[in-house]
Amino acid sequence: MYLAKVYITLKPTVNDPQGLTIKGALHNLGFTSVEDVRAGKYIEVRIKENNLTKAEEQANEMCRKLLANPVIENYRLDLEKA
Amino acid sequence: MYLAKVYITLKPTVNDPQGLTIKGALHNLGFTSVEDVRAGKYIEVRIKENNLTKAEEQANEMCRKLLANPVIENYRLDLEKA
Numbered sequence: 001m002y003l004a005k006v007y008i009t010l011k012p013t014v015n016d017p018q019g020l021t022i023k024g025a026l027h028n029l030g031f032t033s034v035e036d037v038r039a040g041k042y043i044e045v046r047i048k049e050n051n052l053t054k055a056e057e058q059a060n061e062m063c064r065k066l067l068a069n070p071v072i073e074n075y076r077l078d079l080e081k082a
Numbered sequence: 083m084y085l086a087k088v089y090i091t092l093k094p095t096v097n098d099p100q101g102l103t104i105k106g107a108l109h110n111l112g113f114t115s116v117e118d119v120r121a122g123k124y125i126e127v128r129i130k131e132n133n134l135t136k137a138e139e140q141a142n143e144m145c146r147k148l149l150a151n152p153v154i155e156n157y158r159l160d161l162e163k164a
Contacts, residue, residue, distance in 0.1 A: 042124035
């Protein structure tokens, strides 16, 4: 069993209205030292698979096919034995 | 300048309809080895602050006051020099 931790972020050139809204709210709360905020997704997928390479392959395929939108998003994967 | 990476997850006992939907979609795509999916948020906050301890304090306060809902969510922080 492996736990795949998937971090999905918008590509740097893509406009991020959610991040801008959070930044505005933080400024309003008095956190004036906040320069920039980018909002992304974090997904944990538990995979029933004993082979690390196979688990990693599957997780990558899941990201390409469903979890991340390759046009506007980047993703990063961490796998750990669970 | 520090970059705070904030990982926000639902507490284990909290129901996660988004995660269940993703799990269903992965099963439909043929990823039958997926046991469980939990969906969370990943936020990057760039803080204009030279002192690591102060930056960390601020990031923690932001999480408590705005980014995470302590009733149903846990958060984890990583700070790195940017």
